[in-house]
Amino acid sequence: MIAMTDVSTTNIEYSSSHDSSTSSYYEHIVDNRFDFSSTISSTTNTVYVYEKSYFYQVSSIGIKLFDYSDEFHKMVDEKPWVTRFLQTSSQLNNVKSLLPYYKKINQLMAEEDFQTCNVFLKNITASELSDVLLVGLLRLTYSRKNHLDAWVGLLKQSKDELSKRGHDEKALLNGLS
Amino acid sequence: MDIKSVFNSSFEQIDTVCLAISRPNIKREQQHIGLLYFDGDCVNFLHLAWHNTLQQEPPDKSYLWLDIPLDHFNKVHLATYCAMVYEKNKDGIPYGLSLDGSDFSEDGSFIQKEPHAGLTCATFVIQVFHAQGLNIIDFEKWPCREADKQWQIKIWGMLKRFFPNEYFNSQHEKILSGVARFKPEEVAVAGTLESPPFGSEEIKEHTKKLLESVISHAHKIKI
Secondary structure, eight states: OOOOOOOOOOGOOOOOEEETTEEEEEEEOOHHHHHHSSOOOOOSSSEEEEEOTTTOOOEEEEEOOOOOOHHHHHHHHHHHHHHHHHHHGGOOHHHHHHHEEEEEEHHHHTTTTTTHHHHHHHHOOGGSOOHHHHHHHHHHHGGGGGOOOOOHHHHHHHHHHHTTOOOOOOHHTTTTT | OEOOOTOOOOOGGGGGGEEEOOOOTTTTTTOOOEEEEEESOOOOEEEEEEEEHHHHHHHOOOEEEEOSSSHHHHHHHHHHHHHHHHTTTTTTTBOOSOOOOOETTTTTOOSSSSSTBBOOOOHHHHHHTTTTTTTOOOGGOOOHHHHHHHHHHHHHHHTTTSSSSHHHHHHHHHHHHHHOOOOOHHHHHHHSSOOBBBTGGGGHHHHHHHHHHHHHHHHHHOO
């Protein structure tokens, strides 16, 4: 159970964007009917990303964000790739689609912006990641894990999620500890 | 070890990423190694060809290739990292006989932790794997062998016209102080057998067999 501290709905912006490259329309809708100071088990701490496909068939992906801190929203505001990552993270399964995000994440580490990288790792949800990302994010950030407080938490989340998906998490995460 | 060549397979059939090895010149007892990976459009051969010459090009039939015992997810990750390493080091990576002081940063850029650090084609492959927590070599079980020193001195002699004096001299100092050599065929075996990392003795027999195959292939295609 992770306690939500210093959180209020004012931290959350209603935003929308139009991604012309995929002809999709996204909007973030925040369920604010409940008290945000409750724990993560509450269904209130959920941001839904609704996607209208090219053919106007509506599908939705619920992304659970466990930290509605100012710093995360600042990051989303300043780095549009984070929103795109959250929208597509479950589908990033090949070199071409992964490469742009790998570059962005590595840029943070190369610039030693560990704080931002930490906020990013802390706010992603393992259940929303593709199989490759469950392994790849940890390997990519492995060499700087000592600077990243969120790394160990992501490792645990990834282990659980891989196991839940029926994979051998020990073999997949070999060498990472 | 499942060794593939153009005679029993095709490059299009590789599973995302694998290791490729050849004897570029049949008259020379020297192998070359690199990584083959599929980037979504085509298969690339990524290798450290020489001093400051990191190349990515379509593979040619002189190479044998061996699958890496990794699951598909880790393979896709490693292939993506290969693409990043190439993008970040298009200006090349220095050649160096010792692995000491060489590393890749998080964004795939080569970094020298000590002056004049560099890589060979084989240590380039080792560092790509190790940078991602995929350790294939057990450095504790890799001694400096006398025969390797002779090879290192021979190569060192060839470096003079390429390297500035200071660089050239530092390589000599390294050799004299004792530097482990990682042969391309050894790295190929270490990267393709189950349950790495390996010491040199553990893979001796497999290395011998692979080398025979590489030489035989070189004769077959008449390099």
